[in-house]
Amino acid sequence: MDLIPRSNVVHRLEKRSLLIAINSIAALSIFFFGYDQGMMGGVNGARNYYEDTMKFGHPDPETGSPVIDDELLQGGIVSIYYVGTLVGCLVGGWFGDKYGRIKTIALGAAWAVLGAALQTSAMNHTWMIFARLINGWGTGILNAIVPVWATETAEHKSRGQFVAIEFTLNIFGVVVAYWLEYACSFYKGGNSSFIWRFPIAFQIVPLLFLLGIVWFFPESPRWLVKVGREEEGRYILGRLRGESGEDLGKAEAEFQDIHNVAELERKTASSTTYWSMFTGRGSGKLHTGRRVQLVIWLQIMQEWIGIAGVTIYAPTIFRTAGITNKDVQWISGLNTITYMLSTLVCVFTLDRIGRRWTLYWGSVVQGIAMALAGGLTTAGQSHPLGSNAAKAYSSGAVAMIFLFTATFGATWLTVPWLYPAEIFPLEVRAKGNAWGVVGWSVGNGWLTLLCPVMFKAIKENTYYVFAAANVITIPMVWALYPESNQRTLEEMNLVFASDSWWNWDAEKNFKILKEQNPELVQAAQRGHSVLDPETGLPIRGSVARNMSLDVNAMHHDDVVDEKQTFKHG
Numbered sequence: 001m002d003l004i005p006r007s008n009v010v011h012r013l014e015k016r017s018l019l020i021a022i023n024s025i026a027a028l029s030i031f032f033f034g035y036d037q038g039m040m041g042g043v044n045g046a047r048n049y050y051e052d053t054m055k056f057g058h059p060d061p062e063t064g065s066p067v068i069d070d071e072l073l074q075g076g077i078v079s080i081y082y083v084g085t086l087v088g089c090l091v092g093g094w095f096g097d098k099y100g101r102i103k104t105i106a107l108g109a110a111w112a113v114l115g116a117a118l119q120t121s122a123m124n125h126t127w128m129i130f131a132r133l134i135n136g137w138g139t140g141i142l143n144a145i146v147p148v149w150a151t152e153t154a155e156h157k158s159r160g161q162f163v164a165i166e167f168t169l170n171i172f173g174v175v176v177a178y179w180l181e182y183a184c185s186f187y188k189g190g191n192s193s194f195i196w197r198f199p200i201a202f203q204i205v206p207l208l209f210l211l212g213i214v215w216f217f218p219e220s221p222r223w224l225v226k227v228g229r230e231e232e233g234r235y236i237l238g239r240l241r242g243e244s245g246e247d248l249g250k251a252e253a254e255f256q257d258i259h260n261v262a263e264l265e266r267k268t269a270s271s272t273t274y275w276s277m278f279t280g281r282g283s284g285k286l287h288t289g290r291r292v293q294l295v296i297w298l299q300i301m302q303e304w305i306g307i308a309g310v311t312i313y314a315p316t317i318f319r320t321a322g323i324t325n326k327d328v329q330w331i332s333g334l335n336t337i338t339y340m341l342s343t344l345v346c347v348f349t350l351d352r353i354g355r356r357w358t359l360y361w362g363s364v365v366q367g368i369a370m371a372l373a374g375g376l377t378t379a380g381q382s383h384p385l386g387s388n389a390a391k392a393y394s395s396g397a398v399a400m401i402f403l404f405t406a407t408f409g410a411t412w413l414t415v416p417w418l419y420p421a422e423i424f425p426l427e428v429r430a431k432g433n434a435w436g437v438v439g440w441s442v443g444n445g446w447l448t449l450l451c452p453v454m455f456k457a458i459k460e461n462t463y464y465v466f467a468a469a470n471v472i473t474i475p476m477v478w479a480l481y482p483e484s485n486q487r488t489l490e491e492m493n494l495v496f497a498s499d500s501w502w503n504w505d506a507e508k509n510f511k512i513l514k515e516q517n518p519e520l521v522q523a524a525q526r527g528h529s530v531l532d533p534e535t536g537l538p539i540r541g542s543v544a545r546n547m548s549l550d551v552n553a554m555h556h557d558d559v560v561d562e563k564q565t566f567k568h569g
Contacts, residue, residue: 003231003232004218004232008217009021009216009217010217010218011239013239014242015241015242015247018218018240019155019240022149022150022217022218023150023154023162025213025214026146026147026150026166027166027170028206028209028210029108029109029142030146030166030167031169031170031172031206032139032142032203032207033139033142033143033173034169034174035173035177036139036203037173038173038177039177039181040078041178042178042180042181042182042196042199043196044066044078045185045329046181046185046196047190047191048195049195049196050068050074052193053125054073054124055124056068056069056074056125057069057070057074065328068452071452074452075448076129077125077128077132078448078449079445079446079448079449080129080133080445081133081136081139081445082440082441082445082448083441084134084136084137084138084139084140085136085437085440085441086438086441086442088108088111088139088141089144089434089438090140090274090434091137092140092141092144092430092437093144093145093434093437094430094431095107095145096144096148097272097427097429100227101219101223101430102149102215102218104141104144105142105146105149106214106215108138108139108145109207109208109210109214110138111134111137111138112138112139112142112203113138113211115136116135116201116203116204116207117201117204118130118131119131119135119200120200140434140441143440144433144437145433147421148220148421148429150166150421151163151421152221152222152223152429152489153218153221155240155241157486160414160418160485161348161350161351163418164347164418167346167414168347170413171336172340174336174339175333175336175339177199178329178333179336180202181199182333184196184198184199221237222258222426222489223426224236226262226426233258237251238251257490260490261490262427264493265425266427268286270282270284272427272428274431274435277292277428278435286425286493286496286497287497287498288424288425288428290501291423294419294423294481295416295419295420295423295433296439297476298415298416298419299436299437299442299443300443300446301443301472302440302443303440303443303447304465305469305473306366306370306404306408306466306469306470307413308444308447308448308451309448309466310335310401310404318401323394331398335401335405336405338405339406339408340409341406341409342405342406343410343413345409346414349410350414350485351486354485354486355415355418355419355483355485356481356483358414358415359411359415359473359477360477360478362407362410362411363411363412363470365404365407366411366466366470369403370400370464370466370470371463371464372396372397372400373404374460374462374464376396377393377394377397378460379393380394380397381460416440418484420432420433420435420436421433422484423482423484423495423496426489426490478503479502479503480501480503482496482506491514494510494513494517495510498510
């Protein structure tokens with residue numbers, strides 16, 4: 001394959017080893033994402049940062065704990081980052097669909113390096129606000145494209161597992177951020193700009209590595225087919241799935257699905273702008289407007305069930321539970337370790353029980369944990385500070401926060417990032433995933449801006465707000481979100497072809513369309529063969545003529561087979 005540089009790893013690796021290599025690079029980007037989020041918890045607690053540089057607080061003369069004088073400024077510095085991610089993801093989605101996944105990853109990494117450098121050198125809150133805006137832009141670009149690249153290369157049977165592994169690295173980034181800041185907090189008695197500048201600068205290291213190495217990795221075969229570079233797409237897909245025996249037939253079946261769906265999408269949708277996607281105009285039976293609303297609200301609810309507050313304001317939460325200032329940092333760091341280990345549960349369960357049941361059990365346990373955290377904190381504060389009863393209740397509240405974060409890591413952490421990358425049509429998949437990042441940005445920015453205000457105004461009652469959000473998600477997911485587990489990316493167009501929003505109608509419609517459009521689901525049907533019985537080689541180029549996402553459409557003379565051998569080189 002002369003069209004792909006010989007330095008590309010696709011020529012040396014294949015099948016699982018190639019998938020692992022691709023997901024390792026995707027995980028590096030997601031590690032940066034986790035590190036960047038976890039970093040602000042420790043930065044907000046650095047005395048030189050909040051008192052001397054940003055000037056929104058002062059230390060308590062008795063305990064040394066930060067006393068925030070301007071909650072809006074503190075929350076604004078944190079939340080402005082999400083304005084950047086919102087803008088960045090829209091840029092990344094457009095750029096990714098037009099110029100490819102690899103170039104977009106490189107663009108996002110370069111932009112994030114610039115933002116990190118500006119944050120490191122910030123001398124006042126105005127400087128910091130603009131620096132975080134720029135850094136958020138780079139993060140938004142990466143978040144819009146990396147999950148898409150990962151899902152478009154993975155096989156549908158193990159797609160969830162690979163993405164779940166990536167998010168283990170995401171929380172490893174949070175762990176590294178917390179413990180690095182904890183170690184730095186002892187430098188020069190805890191009052192030096194190094195304590196917060198070095199952790200911010202540290203994120204530049206993985207970003208530079210990502211920027212340098214991503215050029216040696218293969219482009220998404222689905223994007224290549226979409227833009228007409230079918231020979232390259234077929235070669236990369238063959239290397240991902242295998243080039244001999246049954247693997248060869250599997251790769252060809254998947255290629256034909258991609259080719260046919262790309263053709264169907266071009267016929268079905270008349271407009272692919274962000275506005276038309278949001279409103280659903282011109283998308284026909286693809287119903288992209290519905291998909292956009294689903295991913296936006298799934299990401300918003302991911303933040304409002306409580307994780308944004310726990311991740312960024314963990315020290316504040318533990319102080320509210322009665323933990324002394326000297327113990328807050330290491331307890332927060334220990335919480336991130338259990339958080340990271342819990343993500344391994346998702347690696348082994350996500351492709352077994354599916355996306356919906358993963359969210360169900362997560363919401364139940366998280367809601368109970370948050371409600372108990374609020375009750376135990378209230379009970380502890382009704383007793384004298386330092387008494388045995390107060391300590392017992394505070395320990396119980398901390399245990400509930402640990403339970404919440406562990407459950408979140410096993411459930412809600414991965415699904416809201418995986419689902420948007422799975423359900424959108426190939427023609428607008430990067431833009432569709434960008435809408436998910438818009439939801440995450442809105443939910444995160446909104447919550448991080450309000451968190452310090454809520455903790456000051458209603459204190460431990462904030463936990464009840466999070467508990468209520470968990471309860472709301474259960475009927476929401478049950479009624480509106482179709483399952484994507486064990487389905488190819490191409491099958492999802494059939495899942496969302498129903499005119500009804502209800503999940504049960506979508507599933508009923510899917511079964512009918514699957515029977516009417518066998519040429520769109522070859523890769524998902526294990527008993528289906530696309531091998532030529534005479535040559536034993538895959539039949540190349542099945543062209544679907546009368547494909548439709550309308551169950552009332554009649555199919556006549558649907559497929560014309562052009563028998564060609566499937567070759568690479």
